[in-house]
Amino acid sequence: MISRFKRLLIGRPMKSAELEGERLSKLKALAVLSSDALSSVAYGTEQILIVLMAAGFAAVWYSIPISVAVLGLLLILILSYRQTIFAYPKGGGAYIVAKDNLGLPTGLLAGGSLLVDYILTVAVSTSSGTDAITSAFPGLHEYTVPIAIVMIVFLTVMNLRGIGESASILAFPVYLFVTAVIVLIVAGVVKVILHGPHSDIPELGTAVSDISLFLLLKAFSSGCSALTGVEAVSNAIPNFKKPEVRNAAMTLVMMGLILGVMFIGISLLAYWYGIAPDPKETVVSQITDATFGRGIIYYAIQGITALILFLAANTAYAAFPLLAFMLAKDKYMPHAFMVRGDRLGFSNGIIFLGVLSALLVILFHGDTTNMIPLYAVGVFIPFTLSQLGMMVRWIRLKPQNWIFGLIVNTIGMLTTLCISLIFIFTKFTQIWMVFIFLPLVIFIFYKIHQHYMNTADELRISIDKEKPLIKGSTIVVPVAGITKVVMHSISYAKSLTDNVVAVYVGFDEEEIERLEKKWEExxxxxxxxxxxxxxxxxxxxxxxxxxTVEWKTQETDHITVLIPQFITKHWWHNFLHNQSSLLLRAYLINQKDVVVATVPYHLMR
Structure with a gap:
């Protein structure tokens, strides 16, 4: 029954030879790997306005130059990660770049930060999608967490079905969202041209007494949350169809162009309409309401926005398992993350991501505002380390035209470093746990690696010197009475060796005497x-x-404990029997250097 349900849920198993067919075209890759970055236009401008409102409504005009600055950083990141794609065609992004150029500890810091970022990507995206729904339907506010968890479960199952199928499903809503936002921007611009901007908005350049450089930098760093997800393309190069590198580079450029147009468009409309952030209604919702009113178009755009915010988490589902695979390959994460599932995806990474992101949503009660600073820090640390690693690479290798690459990466590194520091200093109360969690993650990486190294050392043999030691065999069969299960086990034991002994543990003298007599018969x-x-x-x-047996025969025999066990027809029958055989097996395997085997006997009724 479980197998049939699994097939219904994730589909038929796929052959390894079908892996090539699971690779992504540019259009599908744009949908899968850019959904996080593109969806961030739904909250990037809002994060800028939330900070600026601390200086009053008169400061909202600063959102325009700040948005232009964010676009400048986007250009630098696109150019930088395009260079990373060509320099590291096997993927891995910041982890591989930092490890290769800055050393292993720095690489693990970048890798750990990205893993945390991808977990937060799922939590933030699903929570933001829930916010879009509750903006349209305020009565659903109290169900924020359940709605987000349902979407995480849906995304997890969809990705377990394979990246090819998830890309086909995701492409339609992503391009529908891009179309909806472009339509909204064009309609909004036309309305502003025909009717003029809101009468109360402050003009560009208006003096604001309470503004400060610190506040502007804080607003800029908050707006840079719109750039999360830019690195996903460089992490997932192996998922592209051939030629992988060229397709990945073109996808990255397409993503940058679309993201830039949508982000600046939303920022301009928010300014022209005089939009102020509202905890119960998103900025995009207010812009859509001001442009089209609360009619069919409004609800359609809100629904599409909610959908894309939910599906933005799919970027993490595409990138997290690949990064976990690379860390596992280097022995810094469990080898289980290297295993491909029935549908050729890294199923363990997908499930792990879904479970942890759901826990985060529950922990933060689905509050996007509290998670975004953690989210941004998680991505800007790898941004900075990746840029620094590329700088070192240019200086070390000095390929053709390396000066241009060095300048781009230097500007990018300094900018992303400043943003990281601004986040740390301005939102320390919200992100302090990063400074506990990241060192803990890196410590776990090292402990996992140490375990694998220790295991390899203990299991390694000298082929020239060490040969198998040939011994005899003594088999111990624990029995609870004289049954067909015991008879079956003894028959098997006798087929292996003549040195077989049955062991019975008795509590009552009458029972012991009765069994001894019956055994003799x-x-x-x-x-x-x-x-x-x-x-x-x-x-x-x-x-x-x-x-005792082991001590007497350790030089001559291998000791095997052969445990008889009957297997019930129905799983719930197990609760009607004691499980002493399982307990004995578990204890012996963990405590003794003896062979432990189970001889099953299947009951028919």
Whole structure:
């Protein structure tokens, strides 16, 4: 039943040879890998306005030059990551760049930051999508967390079905969102041209007494949350169809152009309409209302915006498993993240991402505003390290036209470093946990790596010197009575060796005497050893007996404990029987250097 449900949920298993067909074209890749960056126009401008409102409504005009500055940084990041794509065609983004040029600890910092960022991407995107829904339908405010979790489950299942299928599903809403925002911007600009901007808006250049450089930098750093997701293309180059590098570079440029147009358009409309941030209604909702009124078009755009904000999390689902795979390949994450599932995706990474992001939504009660600073810090640290790593690479290799690349990366590094520092100093109360969580993640990376190295050292053999040691075999069969299960186990044991002994643990003298007499009558050709237990423990006497046998035969025999176990027809029947065989098996495997085997006997009724 479980297998049928799994097939219904994620589809038929795919052959490894079908992996090439799962690679993405430019249009599908743009939908999958750019959904996070493109969707951020729904809250990027709003984050700028929230900060500026601290100086009063008169300061909202600063949102325009700040938005232009954000576009400048976007241009630098696009140029920089385009260079990264050509320099590191196997993907990996900031992790590989930092590890290759700045050393392993810095690489792990970048990789850990990106992993945290992708988890936050899912949490922020689904929470933002929920905000768009509750702006249109205020009665749903109290269901913010359940709505977000349902969407995370949906995205997790969709990605378990394979990146090719998820891309096909995602492409339509992404391009529908881009079309809707462009229509909104064009309609809004036409309305401003025909009717003029809002009469109360402050003119560009208006003096504001409470404004400060610190506040402007804080607003700029908040607006840079619109740039999250830009690095995803460079991380996921292996997902592209051939030629992977050229297709990835073109996709990155397309994403930058679309993002830039939509972001500046929303910022201009917010200024012209005199929009102020409202905790119960998003800026995009207010712009749409002012442009079209609360009619069919308004609800259509809000629905599409909510949908794309939910689906923006898919960028993380595409990039997180690949990054986890690279870290696992370097032995800094569990090897389970290297395993492809039935649909050729890295299923364990997808499930892990879904579970952690759902926990974050619950922890923050679906509050986007509180998560965005963490989200931005998580991405700007890798931005900075990636730029610095590329700077070192240009200086070290000095390829043709390396000066231009060095200048671009230097400007980018200084800008993203400033933004990171602004976030740290201005929103420390909201992001302090990053300084606990990131070192903890890196510590876990090192402990995982140490475990793999220690395991390799202990398992490694010298082919020239070490050969298998040939010994005899002694088999111990724990029995609870004379049954077909025991008979089946003894028959199997006798087929392997003549050194077989049955062990029975008794609590009552009458029961022991009865079993000994019955065993003698049965006479299976195996000696029965009876162990008396004064404290009603089965495991302890058997373990002591095995230790005795092991001590006597350690030079001549391998010890095998053959555990008889009947398998019930229905899973719930297991609750009707004690599980002493499972407990004994678990204890012996973890505590003793003996072979532990189970002989199953399947019940038919």
């Amino acid at each position: 049965w006479n299976p050709g195996v000696r029965l050893i009876v162990l008396r237990s004064s404290y009603r423990s089965i495991i302890r006497p058997i373990v002591r007996f095995i230790e």
